[in-house]
Amino acid sequence: MRSYIGLLCLVFSFLLACASADSSSSDAVAQVLARAGPAEPQPSSSVVESSQSGTIAYQDSNPQVPVPTASIVVTDVNPTLFTSVSQKYSITSMICADAIGPDCSKLRLGDEFLTTITPAKGYLYSCNEKNPSAPGVIVSKLTWVNFLSNTWDFFKKPWLPSGAFDPGKGEYSENTLNSTRNIVTNNLPLDGNIGDWPMTNYHDLTMIDRNPGVPEPRNMAFAYSVTPTEAVSPSCVSLGAIGVSTNGVILYNAVDARGEDAVAREILDEFGGHPSQITYHYHFIPERFDDVFLEDGHSSIVGYINDGFPIYGYQGVGGIEMTNADLDICHGHDHESLGYHYHATIEYPYTIGCYKGEPVARSQRNTVLRERQGRLPRTN
Numbered sequence: 001m002r003s004y005i006g007l008l009c010l011v012f013s014f015l016l017a018c019a020s021a022d023s024s025s026s027d028a029v030a031q032v033l034a035r036a037g038p039a040e041p042q043p044s045s046s047v048v049e050s051s052q053s054g055t056i057a058y059q060d061s062n063p064q065v066p067v068p069t070a071s072i073v074v075t076d077v078n079p080t081l082f083t084s085v086s087q088k089y090s091i092t093s094m095i096c097a098d099a100i101g102p103d104c105s106k107l108r109l110g111d112e113f114l115t116t117i118t119p120a121k122g123y124l125y126s127c128n129e130k131n132p133s134a135p136g137v138i139v140s141k142l143t144w145v146n147f148l149s150n151t152w153d154f155f156k157k158p159w160l161p162s163g164a165f166d167p168g169k170g171e172y173s174e175n176t177l178n179s180t181r182n183i184v185t186n187n188l189p190l191d192g193n194i195g196d197w198p199m200t201n202y203h204d205l206t207m208i209d210r211n212p213g214v215p216e217p218r219n220m221a222f223a224y225s226v227t228p229t230e231a232v233s234p235s236c237v238s239l240g241a242i243g244v245s246t247n248g249v250i251l252y253n254a255v256d257a258r259g260e261d262a263v264a265r266e267i268l269d270e271f272g273g274h275p276s277q278i279t280y281h282y283h284f285i286p287e288r289f290d291d292v293f294l295e296d297g298h299s300s301i302v303g304y305i306n307d308g309f310p311i312y313g314y315q316g317v318g319g320i321e322m323t324n325a326d327l328d329i330c331h332g333h334d335h336e337s338l339g340y341h342y343h344a345t346i347e348y349p350y351t352i353g354c355y356k357g358e359p360v361a362r363s364q365r366n367t368v369l370r371e372r373q374g375r376l377p378r379t380n
């Protein structure tokens with residue numbers, strides 16, 4: 001029996017080694033590739049990400065990596081090996097621990113809920129069409145996603161653990177001047193919580209998601225109206241930063257470069273973020289930010305969106321966890337003295353579905369604090 005298992009492991013290791021030479025990757029890689037080729041949509045946002053021209057550190061045509069000469073069809077892989085990856089890297093969640101709100105073992109997969117035509121409840125109104133040719137995670141490894149029922153299981157999803165990685169201290173400042181809210185951050189978590197990047201040190205996770213990114217500090221500045229107003233009609237949401245969390249890390253919308261559900265599919269760290277090259281970001285609101293509540297149980301502000309409206313945590317009035325059914329087409333609502341605001345939910349689209357107000361124009365330029373040439377490892 002032992003020799004049988006040994007043989008199985010040997011065969012399995014070989015298959016993994018072969019598979020590691022394929023060129024799929026996460027949205028991090030996709031954004032690098034987007035700079036290299038005209039077919040990919042360019043991320044656009046109110047916050048301009050620094051030009052990295054001439055410093056592409058990762059691409060899928062690395063001549064140093066041997067290309068497999070024979071194709072291998074995997075027909076009989078022991079599923080318990082993958083289950084153990086899920087168990088090894090699982091996390092707990094207060095939101096998912098109770099019976100209120102969506103069932104976290106059967107969260108709706110957002111892949112089919114992106115629209116570029118008109119905003120709709122529960123959808124992401126995206127400015128970018130889906131792009132099936134963009135690199136993505138290895139679909140056959142997404143053991144926590146049920147593609148028949150189009151659901152995913154939060155409890156079975158693996159998350160990159162914490163470890164020795166320390167990119168430095170997070171910085172965040174916010175002040176208001178002449179009805180403008182100015183936020184300055186270095187895009188590292190203010191609470192210091194970040195996973196053990198790069199994920200390439202975790203072979204079993206890299207087999208699922210090839211993201212080679214390593215977060216680094218980046219100076220970012222945001223200027224939002226203190227009194228935002230609703231636009232005549234909502235507008236679509238682009239790739240790139242859609243706002244900034246009060247933890248100092250930028251928010252991206254719900255999807256990866258392919259236009260598919262990033263929270264369901266991509267490997268994030270146990271603190272809810274992951275890097276796109278050096279740029280750390282969240283595709284949903286990590287629930288630990290949601291720790292201060294108003295008198296009526298309603299969550300507090302956990303971030304600001306590019307149209308100036310705030311995004312609050314998971315709880316509405318009475319401390320009841322919000323669902324898409326409670327919110328409008330842009331994933332917000334307006335009640336009592338709070339005015340219009342978005343809410344976090346644990347179901348797609350997680351943050352916003354569209355911009356209720358006018359998003360600020362791409363106007364400010366970020367500065368990369370450290371040069372990164374040669375810092376990112378090549379993994380395939």
Ligand SMILES: [Zn+2]
Nearest residue numbers: 027252262276
């Ligand atoms: Zn991402």
Ligand SMILES: [Zn+2]
Nearest residue numbers: 316317333343
């Ligand atoms: Zn509310």
